[in-house]
Amino acid sequence: MKLKGFYSSLVAIAIPISLQSLLQNFVNMLDTVMIGRLGSVEIAAVGLGNQIFFVLTMILFGITSGGGVFIAQFWGKKDIGGIRKSFGLMTIIATIVAFVFTCLSLFIPYKMIGLYSPDPQVVQVGGDYLRIVCLSYIPTAISFSITLAFRSTERVKLPLVCTSVSLLTNAGANYLLIFTAGLGVKGAAIATIFSRVVELFILVIWSYTHRYEVCGKLHDLLGFDWSFVFKYIKIALPVIINETFWGVGTSVYNGIFAHAGTDSFTAYSITGTISQLTWVFCMGFGNGIGVLIGKRIGEKKFDEARAYALRSMWFMPLIGACVGILLLPLSKLLPFLFNVEPDIIKMATSILMILIFAYPFNSFCMDWIVGVCRAGGDTVFSAAAELIVLWGVAIPLGYVAAFVLHFSAPMIFLFLTSESLVKAVVGVIRILSGKWLHEVT
Numbered sequence: 001m002k003l004k005g006f007y008s009s010l011v012a013i014a015i016p017i018s019l020q021s022l023l024q025n026f027v028n029m030l031d032t033v034m035i036g037r038l039g040s041v042e043i044a045a046v047g048l049g050n051q052i053f054f055v056l057t058m059i060l061f062g063i064t065s066g067g068g069v070f071i072a073q074f075w076g077k078k079d080i081g082g083i084r085k086s087f088g089l090m091t092i093i094a095t096i097v098a099f100v101f102t103c104l105s106l107f108i109p110y111k112m113i114g115l116y117s118p119d120p121q122v123v124q125v126g127g128d129y130l131r132i133v134c135l136s137y138i139p140t141a142i143s144f145s146i147t148l149a150f151r152s153t154e155r156v157k158l159p160l161v162c163t164s165v166s167l168l169t170n171a172g173a174n175y176l177l178i179f180t181a182g183l184g185v186k187g188a189a190i191a192t193i194f195s196r197v198v199e200l201f202i203l204v205i206w207s208y209t210h211r212y213e214v215c216g217k218l219h220d221l222l223g224f225d226w227s228f229v230f231k232y233i234k235i236a237l238p239v240i241i242n243e244t245f246w247g248v249g250t251s252v253y254n255g256i257f258a259h260a261g262t263d264s265f266t267a268y269s270i271t272g273t274i275s276q277l278t279w280v281f282c283m284g285f286g287n288g289i290g291v292l293i294g295k296r297i298g299e300k301k302f303d304e305a306r307a308y309a310l311r312s313m314w315f316m317p318l319i320g321a322c323v324g325i326l327l328l329p330l331s332k333l334l335p336f337l338f339n340v341e342p343d344i345i346k347m348a349t350s351i352l353m354i355l356i357f358a359y360p361f362n363s364f365c366m367d368w369i370v371g372v373c374r375a376g377g378d379t380v381f382s383a384a385a386e387l388i389v390l391w392g393v394a395i396p397l398g399y400v401a402a403f404v405l406h407f408s409a410p411m412i413f414l415f416l417t418s419e420s421l422v423k424a425v426v427g428v429i430r431i432l433s434g435k436w437l438h439e440v441t
Contacts, residue, residue: 006311010288016156018284020147023163025276033273034174035188036338040266043338045125046185047269048116048258051251052130053137056101058247059240060141063094064148065374066236071152071214072291072375073439076298080213081223083153087214088221089232091145098141105134116251117258117265125185132189136196143200146207149214152291158212162202170195235379242383249390253398253416257409260402264409267347270338271413274348275355278326282363285319289371297376297439309372309431313364316371320363324356350410354417361420368427377438378430385426394419 035042067090074082104112110127117123147159173194177187208215224232258265289312296305331352334345365386373382394416401407401415430436 006292006308009292010285013151013154013156013291014281014284014288016160016284017151017287018281020156020160020163021280021283022277023160023167025280026167033337034178035185036270036340038184038339040262040340040344041119041121042125042185043269043340044117044119044122044258044262044266045113046129046188047265047272048113048122048254049126049129049133049185049189051116051254052101052105052112053133053140055244055247055251056098056137057140057144058243058250059097060094060144062240062243063090063097063236064145065243065370066090066232066239066379067145068148068152068290069235069239069294069374069377069379070232071149072294073298075153075213076295080216081220083149083213084216084220085222085224085228086232087145087149088216089224089229090148090236091142091221094141094145095138098137102134102137105130105137109134116255117262119258119262122262129185129189132186133192136193139193139196139200143196143203146200146203146214150207150212151287152294153213154291154295155207155212155214158203158206162199162206165202166195166199169198235377238379238383239374242379242386245387246390249387249395252395256398256402256412256416260409260412263341263344264347264412266340267344267351267409268413270334270340270344270348271351271355274330274334274352275327277330278323278359279362281323282316282320282359282366283370285316286363286366286371289316289367290375293372293375297437300439302437305376305437306434309376309436312367312371313428313431316367317360317364320360323363324359327352327356327359347409351413354410354414358417358420361424364427365420365423368431369423372431373436376436378436381430381436385430386423389419389422389426393422 035046067086070086071083074080074086109130110123113123113126113130117126143162150156150159170191173191174188177183177191178185181187183190254265254268257268289308293305293308296302296308331349334348335342338345369382369386373379397415397418398412401412405411407415
């Protein structure tokens, strides 16, 4: 196969995914930036409130990524029935998980925020935000499943359009409710709910009226039997565990910064908000590689699948390096976007500078875990590798940096980035071994 075919196919899938992810992050960023005009307590409160949502999205990503392995390979076989039953099963599981998170956030919001921060002001404001915004979790879970299914069948344009509408809806509602109506963080939460519901409505109506492959009748979506459920769980469960504990681990990162001080967490929260705007391109290309490899495996073109994986080994770090450079001009905008003390801006800028050097390694880790191994059904190995490095290396080092050595926020972040270096070495060895490729359908 010619190189041109790989790159043109990858770009056609990855760019719409990247743009959609970028707009999704803009939706999340709007809350933080607009609330940022109110002060550092409000930034920290909304940031911690969104950590609950972040853990949920990691679990949802695990559920839908597991389903995506099946859908991409069924897509290669042109098995529409298999696509629909995979989509139906993952949507049911995602909705159940979102319901549990909604109940927890409704009934014990302040305890959940208190897991991250000892600051009573942050806990109060964050709990108020969480109790309202959690009503968006179930619509988000359903949209998550639909979007992933569309990506796996190379239908990448509709999610981009829907997220664009969601962004505009959230921006207008945020302005009206936060500032005009004076509702503050509660207004931001209401606007998020409204925008998520609008996004889901458009996704469902448009895709069904245009008869997308994923969209079937209820008996098609529920057409799975117990043997398929067990096969799905065998592949998806390691991914779900991986993303869940990775999400929890990343939340531990936030807990480390929050206990190091509200200023440290605010700087880290600002950094996360900015870096999400660039990281989406690495995510887009990583997911795109997964779709292409999964489809080739479904078509039984195993040599092409291996060739794609080898090419991604140098291509994804290059993407990461190019994208990381974008953080330089974005760092100059921090004083204009966030109404916080100069010391916090300085800390956030230092963290961004460290992140620039970590991006090539982070991008390759996205490639081999999400793009290559998951598409190849190698979910047990990738999950084990990621979680062992996260919980055995990064978190202990971060804890030592914050609570034993009492380092500043940038130095704590430097210790935490050790994770990506170790995982990159593991990824090179796994891809070269060829043991990641499995036909699961």
